Amino acid sequence: MSRFGHLISIDDLSKDEILYILKKAESFEPFAKGMDKSRILENRLLANLFFEPSTRTRMSFEAAMKGLGGDVINMTAQEASSVAKGETLADTVRVVSRYVNAIVIRHPLEGTARFAAENSDVPVINAGDGAGQHPTQTLLDLYTINKESSLKNIKIALMGDLKYSRTVHSLIKALTLFNPRIYLVSPDSLRLPEEFLEGIDGDISFASLGEIIDEINVLYMTRIQKERFPDEEEYRRVAGSYKIDVNSLKNAREDLIIMHPLPRVDEIHHSVDGTPHAKYFQQAFYGVPVRMAILSEMIE
Ligand code: NCD
Numbered sequence: 685m686s687r688f689g690h691l692i693s694i695d696d697l698s699k700d701e702i703l704y705i706l707k708k709a710e711s712f713e714p715f716a717k718g719m720d721k722s723r724i725l726e727n728r729l730l731a732n733l734f735f736e737p738s739t740r741t742r743m744s745f746e747a748a749m750k751g752l753g754g755d756v757i758n759m760t761a762q763e764a765s766s767v768a769k770g771e772t773l774a775d776t777v778r779v780v781s782r783y784v785n786a787i788v789i790r791h792p793l794e795g796t797a798r799f800a801a802e803n804s805d806v807p808v809i810n811a812g813d814g815a816g817q818h819p820t821q822t823l824l825d826l827y828t829i830n831k832e833s834s835l836k837n838i839k840i841a842l843m844g845d846l847k848y849s850r851t852v853h854s855l856i857k858a859l860t861l862f863n864p865r866i867y868l869v870s871p872d873s874l875r876l877p878e879e880f881l882e883g884i885d886g887d888i889s890f891a892s893l894g895e896i897i898d899e900i901n902v903l904y905m906t907r908i909q910k911e912r913f914p915d916e917e918e919y920r921r922v923a924g925s926y927k928i929d930v931n932s933l934k935n936a937r938e939d940l941i942i943m944h945p946l947p948r949v950d951e952i953h954h955s956v957d958g959t960p961h962a963k964y965f966q967q968a969f970y971g972v973p974v975r976m977a978i979l980s981e982m983i984e
Pocket of ligand 1: 812
């Protein structure tokens with residue numbers, strides 16, 4: 685097993701390990717831009733097991749692995765795999781882990797990545813388990829804050845669906861290592877679950893965007909996670925709430941950065957894209973060097 689073992693929750697990494705990965709990612713940026721190819725994972729194979737839709741996460745893992753000289757095999761459509769014949773996840777993982785050097789898994793059920801790790805001989809990386817965790821997204825989010833703003837004196841608003849967003853659930857844990865001021869901006873029904881507030885001794889409070897827009901230096905937007913709502917009616921009640929456009933940013937600090945794990949639906953108006961605040965596409969790019977750093981540490 686690699687130095688880091690599996691990567692299931694952001695809690696699996698210490699602050700020093702997080703900072704180490706961010707530093708390493710910096711050195712991979714030229715490779716991520718395709719200027720050259722590193723060979724450090726030559727003859728190594730990664731399996732992407734995605735039981736849920738993905739564009740950025742799956743493709744950036746693929747780009748990262750190939751950028752390091754390795755290769756990738758994918759299992760995406762469940763209808764086309766033996767899962768459709770009733771194969772258990774444990775058996776799928778037992779088999780695939782014999783083909784490859786590491787497994788990336790995304791699944792709609794919370795806890796699945798940990799379960800997969802228990803059945804795998806090779807490192808397992810959680811690429812999102814239901815509303816649970818998404819640790820590699822957190823690493824690229826921290827990388828973005830570090831590059832485009834600063835990890836010191838973070839004043840961040842987490843806005844939108846804080847109940848079901850796994851990117852927020854992961855990020856908030858890691859943020860507390862950096863002494864941030866955190867504002868939670870969401871409809872009542874999508875508030876951050878209490879369990880994430882426990883054990884946070886930092887500065888955290890509920891707010892509306894208007895109250896804090898002139899204070900924050902990071903605005904982290906999220907999509908309302910339609911697929912996680914138990915009923916459609918509940919989704920419809922909040923769909924379309926908590927949006928921003930250029931008018932929402934009138935009193936923003938000049939150095940405010942706006943982040944979003946993407947995909948966005950309608951929560952960030954396109955008029956924001958051309959402002960210097962918009963960093964979400966750059967953030968998506970950073971997924972490649974950050975995942976290169978993760979893979980290079982996890983695969984021997
Ligand atoms: C996020 C996810 O899957 O949790 N997307 C991503 O990985 N970039 C966010 C989302 O789907 O809204």
